[in-house]
Amino acid sequence: AAVSEDNLRSPICCIMGHVDTGKTKLLDNIRKTKVQDAEAGGITQQIGATFFPVEAIKQKTAALQKTMNLQYKLPGLLVIDTPGHESFTNLRSRGSSLCDIAILVVDIMHGLEPQTLESLRLLRAKRAPFVVALNKIDRCYSWKTCPDSPIRDALAQQNEHVIREFEDRAKKIMVEFAEQGLNAEVYWRNKDLGRTVSLIPTSAISGEGVPDMLMMLTKLTQERMSKSLAFVDILQCTVLEVKVIEGLGTTIDTILVNGSLSEGQTIVVCTLEGPVVSTIRSLLTPHPMKEIRVKGEYIHHQTIKAAMGVKICAQGLEKAVAGTQIHVVGPDDDIEELKDAVMSDLTNILDSVQATKRGVMVQASTLGALEALLEFLRTCDPPIPVACVNIGPVHKKDVVRASVQLEHNKEYATILAFDVKIQNDANELATELGVRIFTADIIYHLFDQFTAYMDNIKQ
Numbered sequence: 191a192a193v194s195e196d197n198l199r200s201p202i203c204c205i206m207g208h209v210d211t212g213k214t215k216l217l218d219n220i221r222k223t224k225v226q227d228a229e230a231g232g233i234t235q236q237i238g239a240t241f242f243p244v245e246a247i248k249q250k251t252a253a254l255q256k257t258m259n260l261q262y263k264l265p266g267l268l269v270i271d272t273p274g275h276e277s278f279t280n281l282r283s284r285g286s287s288l289c290d291i292a293i294l295v296v297d298i299m300h301g302l303e304p305q306t307l308e309s310l311r312l313l314r315a316k317r318a319p320f321v322v323a324l325n326k327i328d329r330c331y332s333w334k335t336c337p338d339s340p341i342r343d344a345l346a347q348q349n350e351h352v353i354r355e356f357e358d359r360a361k362k363i364m365v366e367f368a369e370q371g372l373n374a375e376v377y378w379r380n381k382d383l384g385r386t387v388s389l390i391p392t393s394a395i396s397g398e399g400v401p402d403m404l405m406m407l408t409k410l411t412q413e414r415m416s417k418s419l420a421f422v423d424i425l426q427c428t429v430l431e432v433k434v435i436e437g438l439g440t441t442i443d444t445i446l447v448n449g450s451l452s453e454g455q456t457i458v459v460c461t462l463e464g465p466v467v468s469t470i471r472s473l474l475t476p477h478p479m480k481e482i483r484v485k486g487e488y489i490h491h492q493t494i495k496a497a498m499g500v501k502i503c504a505q506g507l508e509k510a511v512a513g514t515q516i517h518v519v520g521p522d523d524d525i526e527e528l529k530d531a532v533m534s535d536l537t538n539i540l541d542s543v544q545a546t547k548r549g550v551m552v553q554a555s556t557l558g559a560l561e562a563l564l565e566f567l568r569t570c571d572p573p574i575p576v577a578c579v580n581i582g583p584v585h586k587k588d589v590v591r592a593s594v595q596l597e598h599n600k601e602y603a604t605i606l607a608f609d610v611k612i613q614n615d616a617n618e619l620a621t622e623l624g625v626r627i628f629t630a631d632i633i634y635h636l637f638d639q640f641t642a643y644m645d646n647i648k649q
């Protein structure tokens with residue numbers, strides 16, 4: 191494949207940080223959407239993806255064009271939203287493993303927090319360049335709102351004591367970065383982009399600093415990464431989620447990280463019932479500036495180039511497993527080898543669990559959610575032992591599997607169901623057999639329910 195700096199793919203930018211620092215709200219501000227308002231408990235529990243075409247970025251950075259004189263060479267930016275809650279280390283890790291660059295969001299009122307440090311570790315391990323959004327600048331006492339304004343213009347409108355509060359907080363955060371062995375500096379004073387991390391004050395609510403954040407991302411990717419962003423036709427495509435869409439049937443949401451996909455291609459996909467070979471019937475994307483996690487209208491494509499959030503329609507994908515890689519069968523490929531390759535992620539996880547005889551059954555919507563839940567149950571206090579796992583809705587056969595525990599460990603005859611539906615007949619059978627099913631769409635609520643139940647038994 192031709193490698194050329196004139197044929198660049200869109201970089202993938204991962205937005206990371208501690209819970210509730212404003213990652214999703216920042217994206218909502220750029221998109222002018224309300225994704226965060228609709229999240230259960232106001233927390234993100236899945237990886238999201240939004241494509242920002244270069245035209246939109248140009249428009250949003252127009253106010254800075256005079257001072258910065260930016261050139262735009264990239265087709266756009268694919269931004270991946272990640273959860274900040276401590277339970278989702280695996281999704282942060284998956285997000286960061288996909289990214290070329292990142293925005294690390296820090297609440298200017300709180301400074302560096304545990305998942306900020308964890309995100310830092312992931313980004314440094316990946317050697318991904320990043321900028322820091324010092325978000326919630328509007329919480330500085332008596333901040334004057336200047337909607338969507340470049341941050342220096344907004345600061346110029348503030349009283350002296352607001353400037354002082356901002357400078358004090360920024361300085362404190364620079365010290366915290368220094369403690370992590372990192373030089374950090376407010377971006378307009380940063381003379382060495384290669385060695386010093388840029389701090390960009392932002393407000394996700396009123397939009398101050400958002401143009402600066404987009405401008406710095408563009409600068410960073412174009413000046414420092416154009417070689418690694420040269421388009422290469424080697425497929426890397428990760429399943430995010432399986433969704434049934436009216437009129438389309440079962441579809442899978444994916445992140446196309448590298449290479450391209452076309453209608454009619456033969457793909458091999460990891461499913462709970464083994465590898466499935468299928469044909470791409472159609473390729474859809476959400477409209478630009480829309481989150482793939484949110485239901486909406488789609489654009490049909492014959493071919494799509496990376497990077498992009500892509501919905502694939504093909505037969506037999508009902509049991510596709512989120513977090514696994516899709517392979518396209520080329521003329522020289524051995525299908526049997528590809529089948530083994532796609533199944534390896536899932537096999538690893540299932541094998542690691544089924545070692546314990548006594549424990550609860552855990553069921554989750556995606557491989558990612560399952561990994562998160564298992565990690566959470568393993569590290570919580572007291573840890574909850576897990577005997578078996580499954581992905582997808584709870585069926586009668588899952589209840590039967592959980593009921594095995596009734597004989598020796600009655601309290602473990604329990605299904606912890608995260609973000610999945612319970613079939614009616616499964617519920618009935620559970621009642622009949624005495625298997626408990628706890629459901630939640632917030633991961634730690636399952637722990638709370640189960641521990642409350644255990645405490646109850648002990649009394």
Ligand code: GTP
Pocket residue numbers: 207208209210211212213214215216226232233234235272273274275325326327328329392393394395396
């Ligand atoms: P997780 O995905 O759950 O880790 O959270 P997040 O980082 O995506 O934060 P989210 O967008 O959910 O915002 C958390 C809360 O902070 C919400 O109540 C937001 O309204 C609020 N918030 C986010 N950004 C700002 C900001 O710039 N200023 C103010 N005042 N509030 C903000």
Ligand code: MG
Pocket residue numbers: 213214215233234271272273274
């Ligand atoms: Mg979020």
Ligand code: NA
Pocket residue numbers: 209210211232233234
């Ligand atoms: Na949140």
